[in-house]
Amino acid sequence: MASRKGRAMDERVEKTPDATLHQRILADIEGHILSGEWPPGHRIPFEHELTRQYGCSRMTVSKALGDLVRRGLIERRRRSGSFVAHPQVQSAVLQVHDIRQEVEALGLTYAWRTESRAARGARSDDRKRLDLPARARVVAITGCHYAGRQPFCHEDRLINLTAVPDAENQAFDDNVGPGTWLLQQVPWNAAENRIRAVAAEPDVAALLGIAPGTACLVIERRTWISDLHVTQVRLTYPGDRHELVAAFTPSQS
Known part of the structure; x- marks a missing residue:
């Protein structure tokens, strides 16, 4: 049987x-x-x-x-x-995207890991990045976004505590990156993107798991509430994993 x-x-x-x-x-x-x-x-x-x-x-x-x-x-x-394959992401040039949503749209698990965080008086370079007065205070935070187990994007961000005082006590340690938290908390009404191609510096390259000098795409973004700066962020993506898309119509003469 x-x-x-x-x-x-x-x-x-x-x-x-x-x-x-x-x-x-x-x-x-x-x-x-x-x-x-x-x-x-x-x-x-x-x-x-x-x-x-x-x-x-x-x-x-x-x-x-x-x-x-x-x-x-x-x-x-x-x-x-x-x-x-390495994740490939498209972002619209004229939008502010949540990196967590970008990663999850690929079907991958998202994670945020803080590298450094400090609430402090604005330094000279901070004031240039956010156009701040001498006695302003900021939260300076750096870290990496992950897609699955792989580094996806490096983030270097300043948050203006005059515009977002609650950020001073926010730890950003529960896989909630600063960008996700800000989009949920702050009703910004203006933004500016600057886009550059750069060779990865050794410290950022090490965090992204790539060789120093690798071609990277850097997006520098500032957002405002009325005339008050909210945040300035520098996002660094390995160049072969991200592309930007701009949709537009013919100008009217």
Whole structure:
């Protein structure tokens, strides 16, 4: 009886439709990636390895990997194999985005880690960044946003305590980054973006897990309430993981 049952189960496995195996391969690899178990740059098993693992045709494996490429989860490199892709994000130039939402839109787990935080009198450089009077006070905070287990963006921010006094006692230590908190608390009504391409300085490169000198995209943003500056932030993204998009219409003469 047991042997007949075993043979029946084997027959059912052998008759498993390719479509079902395709979905299983797709779900398994996607699960490894979205959980962070396979970080960006991780090599996916070769097609012949997956064919042997799942007991299916190479065409079924190739189709599943192709779907993952189209979803932006993996990239194929000629003669090297398939690798987990780095997150690619598009941001509109004329909007203020919540980085947490950008990360979660990719299907990845978001995290914020504070590097340094200080509430203090504004220094000369602080006053230039936020156009502040001599006796102004600020919160200066730096840290990294993470997508899964990988650094996503480095943040260097000043918050004007005259505009946002509650920031002095905000720890920013529960995976709530300063930008997310400010968007929830402060009804800003004007903003300015400045965008530059830079070579990563050694300290920022180390935090982002990239080589010093790597091309990066830097967005410097200031926001106001009426004529009062709220915050100035410098966001540094590895250049191959972020792009900016501007939508516009013809000017009216």
